[in-house]
Amino acid sequence: MPILEVNDLVYKYPDGTSALNGINFKANKGDMIAILGPNGAGKSTLFLHFNGILKPKEGVVKVKENPISYKNKDLLEVRKTVGIVFQNPDDQLFAPTVAQDIAFGPMNLGLNHDEVAKRVKESLKAVDMEGYDEKPPHHLSGGQKKRVAIAGILAMKPEIIVLDEPTAGLDPLGASQIMRLLYDLNKQGITIIISTHDVDLVPVYANKVYLISNGKIIKNGTPKEIFSDTEAIRNSKLRLPRISHLIEILKREDKLNIDMGYTIGEARTNLLDYMKTNKMKIKE
Numbered sequence: 001m002p003i004l005e006v007n008d009l010v011y012k013y014p015d016g017t018s019a020l021n022g023i024n025f026k027a028n029k030g031d032m033i034a035i036l037g038p039n040g041a042g043k044s045t046l047f048l049h050f051n052g053i054l055k056p057k058e059g060v061v062k063v064k065e066n067p068i069s070y071k072n073k074d075l076l077e078v079r080k081t082v083g084i085v086f087q088n089p090d091d092q093l094f095a096p097t098v099a100q101d102i103a104f105g106p107m108n109l110g111l112n113h114d115e116v117a118k119r120v121k122e123s124l125k126a127v128d129m130e131g132y133d134e135k136p137p138h139h140l141s142g143g144q145k146k147r148v149a150i151a152g153i154l155a156m157k158p159e160i161i162v163l164d165e166p167t168a169g170l171d172p173l174g175a176s177q178i179m180r181l182l183y184d185l186n187k188q189g190i191t192i193i194i195s196t197h198d199v200d201l202v203p204v205y206a207n208k209v210y211l212i213s214n215g216k217i218i219k220n221g222t223p224k225e226i227f228s229d230t231e232a233i234r235n236s237k238l239r240l241p242r243i244s245h246l247i248e249i250l251k252r253e254d255k256l257n258i259d260m261g262y263t264i265g266e267a268r269t270n271l272l273d274y275m276k277t278n279k280m281k282i283k284e
């Protein structure tokens with residue numbers, strides 16, 4: 001059963017910009033989906049439709065098979081189910097302290113004080129930010145702000161978390177830590193949808209990929225299906241993961257008959273297989 005579905009979605013901004021031109025998208029429960037596409041492709045605009053912040057000009061958005069009605073009561077339900085973490089945490093964090101910020105969402109759900117306090121504590125623990133309760137969010141580093149923004153969404157206990165470029169602006173370790181956190185949340189059953197330009201991380205974490213360009217989905221499939229379509233990758237102004245690029249060069253320039261790999265683990269296995277097949281010496 002799709003937990004989130006978009007059919008033939010068309011959206012124009014009030015100034016007349018055509019941002020989405022007939023999008024079809026589907027997330028099943030437990031998916032970890034990466035949406036890839038060049039700047040201005042329509043990723044953020046699509047995300048704003050996932051929980052009813054924007055209303056389509058044409059088409060339907062369904063959450064747990066129910067089309068969003070855009071009535072206030074329905075929107076509250078939708079926002080309980082679908083949480084969005086914006087690209088810039090400064091757009092999301094506004095309370096004087098971290099704890100107050102995280103409490104804002106659950107308080108709006110009408111939960112009692114004890115439940116709100118419990119959720120704040122649990123969410124801070126989940127993002128590894130215990131002890132930061134009383135810090136003003138603007139004193140935090142970029143990576144810490146992202147974590148707090150994610151905690152604020154987790155405190156609503158959503159079934160789907162949508163994150164607009166969660167690793168943008170983070171150092172490599174910070175980016176890996178955020179992806180690991182999302183992976184763990186996904187393993188706990190939360191459906192995760194991210195947009196990203198970081199193609200190296202995609203095959204490691206995502207089970208499905210959508211390519212978007214000029215407000216249209218140009219391809220969707222597994223990371224392997226997407227990255228083996230060099231034309232689609234080129235048209236989306238993307239590149240192969242670095243490790244796949246190396247294998248491609250070894251195949252093309254050095255005529256090594258190695259199977260393609262999209263993660264370091266896969267590439268390592270394929271390289272070792274190649275060496276074994278060709279009776280090259282490997283330390284056993």
Ligand SMILES: Nc1ncnc2c1ncn2[C@@H]1O[C@H](COP(=O)(O)OP(=O)(O)OP(=O)(O)O)[C@@H](O)[C@H]1O
Nearest residue numbers: 013015017019037038039040041042043044045046
């Ligand atoms: N508030 C707005 N008013 C008018 N046009 C807008 C508005 N926001 C976005 N757009 C336009 O809509 C199109 C899609 O933009 P969007 O921000 O969804 O792209 P994106 O794929 O998220 O890009 P990026 O990778 O740069 O974040 C672009 O042409 C953009 O200029």
